[in-house]
Amino acid sequence: MEEEDVYQPSLGRPPGRKTGVWDLLARVGKKIFSWSVLKTIAMGQMVSLFICGTAVTSQFLAETYKVDTPMLQSFINYCLLFLVYTVWLAFRAGENGLLQIVRKKWWKYLFLAIVDVEANYSIVKAYQFTTITSVQLLDCVGIPVLMALSWFILRARYRLIHYIAVVVCLLGVGTMVGADVVSGRAAGSATSMLIGDVLVLLGACLYAVSNVCEEYVVKNLTREEFLGMLGLFGTFVSGIQLMIVEYTAIGNIQWDWKVGLLFAVFALCMFGLYSLMPIVIRLTSATSVNLGILTADLYSLFFGLFLFKYQFSVLYILAFVVIMVGFIMYCSTATYSAEPERTNQGLDNSAMKDEEEATEEPATVLQYIPAELSTRMD
Template sequence: MDTKESEETLGNTSYENQSSRFMMRIRKFNAKEVFTWHLAKTLAMGQGLAVLICGTAVTSQYLATHFHVNTPMLQSLLNYILLCATYTTMLICRTGDGNILQILKRRWWKYLLLGLVDVEANYAVVKAYQYTTLTSVQLLDCFVVPVLMILSRLFLKTRYRPVHYIAVFICLLGVGAMVGADLLSGRDQGSTSNILLGDGLVLLSAALYGVSNVCQEYTVKNLSRVEFLGMVGLFSTVISTIQMVILERNEIANIQWSWQVGLLFAAFGLCMYALYSFMPMVMKLSSATSVNLSMLTADLFSLFCGIFLFQYKFSGLYIVSLVVILIGFVTFNAVPTPQPATSPSSSISEEGSYDNTVATQDGIQKQEVSVRITTEDEAQEREEQRGDREKEEMRTSQKKIDNVNVGRSTKM
């Protein structure tokens, strides 16, 4: 009996401790610490990327529906040429270890594979529209998020907390609401000639995008944004040119060129160029997973534009979907994802010079903050344990007193 009572007492004590810790966390919650300027900047820049993707989608749809132009490789080539002209030229003008010759000597084959992955990811998702429906593309394209989380965990050693998985689930619910609105409004467009092939292309594209974005996050945070964009621009230009000549020479020959077609091609190329240029900045602020969660709203922006440009039917679920995705995105970024500190000796600034001092100071400050947090938590846990021991001793002494009293009563 005494053993059962002690077990029940310990169980009640642990439950009280957990509930007290939970209440303490609620009391310590400070909205100013969560909704910071950093979070607002990340949200604004992420939605800016979504608007740029919306621009590429609208211009591509105009080219396909009004001018019967389906040349995804030619459109992507314009973006890669702009990247090459800007960032590869910057690498050529660098001196020292950041020079393009030094980069090519050390890791040319890595950027060759990365350029191939990026080109095929763009091509596969556009090609999928010829075989499957818009709904399938929207749903399966979200596969990039779990791929990113798995790859980030394995290679970047990112540690996700339960709140991050909940936030991703909320964002996917928002995508489900968007797809439901498409079905209710009869906007399930696309071909059904080979659904299995089309869905496979979407999944392949999502996996390739995941690989590309993880490599981009690693390069941007450990090397330099200019190096990533310059090398991808260089190798992707060569790869996409070869692939365009092989696969799209007949389609390009049949294009009826006009100033409208040229303007749409230019708008698509500029939107893609801006997207590639600004995405590393957002990744440096957050992560590749966060960037892709923010870009889930791109389809909604395209739908809003389509209401005015292509006479789409409006549904209230579109607004619900936008709000739900934004809630999930804010929740994901409100709690940081701890990552192992990178060695400052390998960090190169945008100008090509090493920034060891700044990186070292940042690392020292982060370590000091983490030590302070750890010591505060340990002190709090010691106080809680001390209080638990005092309570337990008081209960034990009370039991002894009760037993003595019982013994006296029986003798009397």
């Protein structure tokens, strides 16, 4: 005979209702709207807003002031990283100090800096050759590439809900592209679109490599080491490339306080992006962060409604909702590592893993009691 469930006001369950569906709904709701997931969503959208700030200021510089210096803008950001995080490492002693890290790992961080610098340059440069619609679509190639690299390099393993969440997010991007077509933002005077599309694909793949390296460093080493080394070698690489490709463009800039302010806002947004992203990646994963920042284009659109007189479409709101649903689905369940013997659980979605472990019920312990002792106890 089945026992009837006891009334629990906290779950909103009426008396006499059997357990099962209500418990499942309560657990799903608790998982989705837990503090760890909400914190991840909030920090992910802060990253999106920083990306939006870099996009809006870059567009102002390009359209209003005819300034086309993506490498100069990146160089300023790497200099800020150098002044803050590299100097921070310089005051450390021992194995975690700047000299020891450079001596042992200089070629690894040089490779990482080259990848990161060229990823930034490729994506920004692509807008000169192709349309924003193509950039939005092709940039999503980086997500499956990132998942594949995480699978082989970080030994990350995904559950079915993670794949479904990625598909939902990509559907949201498709909705956003459809809204661009309806509102006319997809139209443009782009030439040599094949060159632009290749640059987007290259930039997306390079970003995937950079994000996987970033996830490994921040989860196994320290955030300060990653940013400090990126500031050191990023300044070196971007400075050389700056002198080669943008020497003339910098000399043609008509400097005034507005142009200087736009450069300063771009640099601060980029610095905030680089400083915050390792924190979010440590809480979740690089894949999760890349899904969350798909909303950056939508934030740019909302600013563009007032600044650049874009046309609005209800499809943009639908796209935002779909992307956020997919992002929440991804964050609601922890990934796991293919290396169970490792004590460091940094490869997992650590925030969600802690949440799940806290809510797991203790296993029942079965203890053998001899028949004689059992009779005495009775």
